[in-house]
Structures are given as structure tokens and as C-alpha cells.
Amino acid sequence: MSRLTTPTFKVKKLWHIDLSTLRQAGVTTVLLDMDNTVVPWHSVQVPPKAAAWIHTAKQEGFRLYLLSNNLHSRVAPLAQQLEIIAVANACKPWRRGLRSLQRQHNVDISHSVMIGDQIFTDILAGNLWGTKTILVDPLFRREGRMTWLARTMERIIMKRSIQYGEEDQ
Numbered sequence: 001m002s003r004l005t006t007p008t009f010k011v012k013k014l015w016h017i018d019l020s021t022l023r024q025a026g027v028t029t030v031l032l033d034m035d036n037t038v039v040p041w042h043s044v045q046v047p048p049k050a051a052a053w054i055h056t057a058k059q060e061g062f063r064l065y066l067l068s069n070n071l072h073s074r075v076a077p078l079a080q081q082l083e084i085i086a087v088a089n090a091c092k093p094w095r096r097g098l099r100s101l102q103r104q105h106n107v108d109i110s111h112s113v114m115i116g117d118q119i120f121t122d123i124l125a126g127n128l129w130g131t132k133t134i135l136v137d138p139l140f141r142r143e144g145r146m147t148w149l150a151r152t153m154e155r156i157i158m159k160r161s162i163q164y165g166e167e168d169q
């Protein structure tokens with residue numbers, strides 16, 4: 001399982017990905033997750049750096065596609081704004097979206113990279129399909145500090161209760 005959930009590369013942001021390194025790695029096709037990779041999940045504002053990276057990648061001859069598990073109504077306007085071919089309801093890590101992309105475009109999987117912020121959708125998908133994979137940090141974290149604090153507290157409490165339980169026996 002760990003091989004399937006381990007990305008080929010890890011970077012903080014999409015726009016940190018060096019295009020010449022991608023080219024040297026034999027990549028010609030870029031499959032992009034949308035939410036939290038290209039645009040914050042709650043927003044329709046594409047960060048200028050993300051838009052610029054996509055623009056440059058296209059200019060340099062990479063073939064780019066958006067592969068999103070989100071709904072068509074969310075994906076289509078952003079795809080139009082970025083002038084990029086997109087598949088909504090992609091069902092990553094399953095092949096539904098990939099198949100529909102392959103039906104219409106000649107996607108060369110062995111020269112593709114899947115880029116996304118989620119291990120169990122994007123990275124697992126790419127590794128199952130046989131692409132290279134790049135994990136990015138989410139552009140916007142749903143979890144605030146309080147959630148993190150609550151989680152940490154839960155762990156401490158769980159640990160203590162187990163220890164007390166053992167002492168009782």
C-alpha cells in the first residue's frame with residue numbers, strides 16, 4: 001500500500017514545479033487536480049501564480065488536463081477561465097474520468113504526471129494508473145487551529161484512558 005500512496009515528488013505549491021525538470025523526467029502530459037491544487041476549494045479566484053504556471057506550461061508544449069472529482073458546475077467555469085480541457089466527476093482514484101479523457105484525447109499515461117493535494121485520491125490514482133505523481137500542500141486547509149488542538153487533545157486523552165485501563169486490570 002505504501003508504494004501506491006507515495007508520491008514521486010513533493011512540492012509546496014503547483015507553481016514551485018520546475019517545468020524543465022518535468023521535461024527531463026520524460027513528462028509531456030500534466031493531469032491536474034483542481035480543488036486546493038489549482039484553486040482554493042472554497043474559491044473561484046485562481047491564484048495568479050497558478051494561472052501563470054499553467055499558461056507557461058501550455059506555452060512550453062505540455063498537454064494539460066484538469067481531472068476533478070468535483071461537479072461539472074464547479075469545474076466548467078474554472079476550466080473555461082484557465083482555457084484548459086477538464087473532466088468533472090472523475091472519481092479518482094478510479095478510472096472513470098481518465099477513461100473519458102482517453103476516449104477523446106490521446107493521453108500518453110507513461111509520459112504523464114498526476115498532480116494533486118490528496119493522497120487517497122490524486123496520488124493513489126496516479127500510482128494505480130502508472131503516471132508519475134506530485135503531491136502539493138493544499139492551498140487552503142479546511143481544518144483550523146482549533147480542530148488541530150481538538151485532535152491533539154483527543155489523542156492525549158485516548159492515550160491516558162488506555163493507560164488507566166491497563167492499571168485497573
Ligand SMILES: [Mg+2]
Nearest residue numbers: 033035036117
Ligand atoms: Mg484536491
